[in-house]
Amino acid sequence: MLVGKTRCLICLISFLFAPLIYADYDLIIANGRVLDPETGLDGVRFIGINNGSIEIISTDPIDGSEVIDAKGLV
Structure with a gap:
């Protein structure tokens, strides 16, 4: 029974603090179509920018200040 409670506590802590682990970005460009001829990428992405530099291109939504x-749009 103690093992089950410990697992539950670990999951709860992970869930509550997960947003603090991931970096927020200054600017998010959301739902934009991204084209990259070199890799053949052609799809909708979320782009995270910090201090004027692209830090992440994601298929999943990300958080940012703006x-x-x-x-x-392309």
């Missing part, structure tokens, strides 16, 4: 919705 969000630009680029839906329907």
Whole structure:
């Protein structure tokens, strides 16, 4: 029974503190179509920018201070 409670506590702590682990970005360009001929990428992505530099390109939504919705744009 103690093992089950310990696992539950670990999961709860992980869930509560997970947002603190991930970096927020200054700017998010959300839902924009990204094209990269070199890799053949052609899809909707979320782009995270900090201090004027792209830090992440993700298929999943990400958090940031400012969000630009680029839906329907290339």
